[in-house]
Amino acid sequence: MLNRRQVLAGTAALATAQLALPAKAQAAPIRIGMLSCKSGALASGGRQMEDGFTLFLKERNNTIAGRPVDFIVADTGGQPALAKTRAQELVQRSNVHIIVGPVAAFEALAINDYLAEANVPFLCSSAAAEDLTQRKLNPWFVRTSSTSAQPCHPLGDYAAKELGYKNVITIADDFAFGQEQTAGFQRVFEAGGGAISSKLWAPLNAADYGSYISQISGVDAVFAAFAGANGLRFLRQYNEYGMKDQIPVISAMTTVDEGVLHSMGDEALGIVSAGWYSAARESPENVRFVEQLRKVTGVDPGFYSVGSYSAGLALEVALKSIDGNAEDKSALIAALKKVEITADPRGPWTLDTYGNPVQNIYIRRVERKGDRLVNSVIKTYDQVSQFWTYNPEQFLGEPVYSRNDPTKI
Structure with a gap:
């Protein structure tokens, strides 16, 4: 389910900002929707994905490119049909600027066409379905994990x-x-x-x-x-x-x-x-990342945690390059496709012309x-x-x- 408190808090914060600040000084929240999984065989991956992105936001005081962030998490239940419903809710009800996640390949495949038609940037932090960056390209799609077969x-x-x-x-x-x-x-x-x-x-x-x-x-x-x-x-x-x-x-x-x-x-x-x-x-970025996440979870981070943390790093670089203008979704996805990340716990990576990490x-x-x-x-x-x-x-x-x-x- 959508986190209603976060939705309401974000709406209230936006209204307050609009009333209190002149137009030029407004800093409305950047609304980021995450599709997670909280039950079933993939629930542990969903929790870790949330942990990684939450740590990224905490390190930046919940602010990216000078704007506060409204982070809204929706539970897919590990079901393709529900994943699509939750994606529609995030886009149509919560008006998110970007979708992060989901955990599974079959979930990503279920929502990919909808997000392409809706012109919503899709920052895939986990799901590794091959064709999403191969034969069935979505111009609004970028991945921060890998294809299934890449490793x-x-x-x-x-x-x-x-x-x-x-x-x-x-x-x-x-x-x-x-x-x-x-x-x-x-x-x-x-x-x-x-x-x-x-x-x-x-x-x-x-x-x-x-x-x-x-x-x-x-x-x-x-x-x-x-x-x-x-x-x-x-x-x-x-x-x-x-x-x-x-x-x-x-x-x-x-x-x-x-x-x-x-x-x-x-x-x-x-x-x-x-x-x-x-x-x-062994790298300074990874030692710090592991130390910080272990304080929260008590265990070492892995695939799902670092994939979503990397998504945050990529989003930050992209938003800074367009002065935080998340409303310009065409500019945002174009900026995401150009990111080059060097200070990542996993090591350096860039994106190929298909939107997948090298x-x-x-x-x-x-x-x-x-x-x-x-x-x-x-x-x-x-x-x-x-x-x-x-x-x-x-x-x-x-x-x-x-x-x-x-x-x-």
Whole structure:
């Protein structure tokens, strides 16, 4: 639901400002709407997304480019139809200048056409659906996370060339995010000489992975691509079945994301993954970011937190470049597409011509440091594009990554 108190507070603040100040001096709030998820398998990601953006605003005393901010959060419930309804409410009722979020790819796909038709800037901080920055471009769309497959391309390269794996079984959530992650890993792993023995698909709300784990044998490793708390459940059961010491797990970024890693135990130790962020990354910006967010949440930040924090950084740069004129939405989205971010906890990044980050991808290994598990960085692939090493035009001439592309096994 929309946060009614924030809506009313924002309306009152706007009215007060209009009455008290001459037109030239008015500083009405910039209205930012966030689509979050507060229930279901993706709720932990929604909470972390809010935490990251709230920290960004707190550090700036709730002000961007000299204007106060009215931050309005709407709960999608992790449902595409409800995500669209909430987006419409934010635009038509709350008159937001920009939408940030949502958590899931299927939510972003559900609202993308509406926001394009409404001419509302869509600053996607999490959802990684490939085609949003590939074949189905929305001129009002910019992403601060990555495509689903972007970190998995380097992982496929690393698994084949440096880990020396020849045969892998994959298991993933059976929705766009898991399918696209798996496809990206498969494409590069096979190009490096590896082979995928079989691909297993689990429903997003799976409570038990025993029937899938029983199918895993005779391979060098398992590639696991899960979102939310599903990675925690899978790895715990994988360990309980005695598989951890027999066949190692390598994983997509969110399977051992810091948002769930703090709830894991020895079952996660040693897992190699790839992602565009690690809370263990050593840089002044990241050390400060981790320290500040740990004060609020008690745990390390991860995918969802830093994605929304980065969205705040990009929005700040863009708004300052247009003197805070959020009402000029065409100027705002044009400015967002030009941002170059250097002081980000994740490292430097820019946007390609399709609105997706070109950024470092880190190969990480779960280790225990002190009283917590961390994703230690063991290798960096510098400034990786969503197209990996492929020609963009050729890449876009092929089908979007899916369950069946690359070829289903």
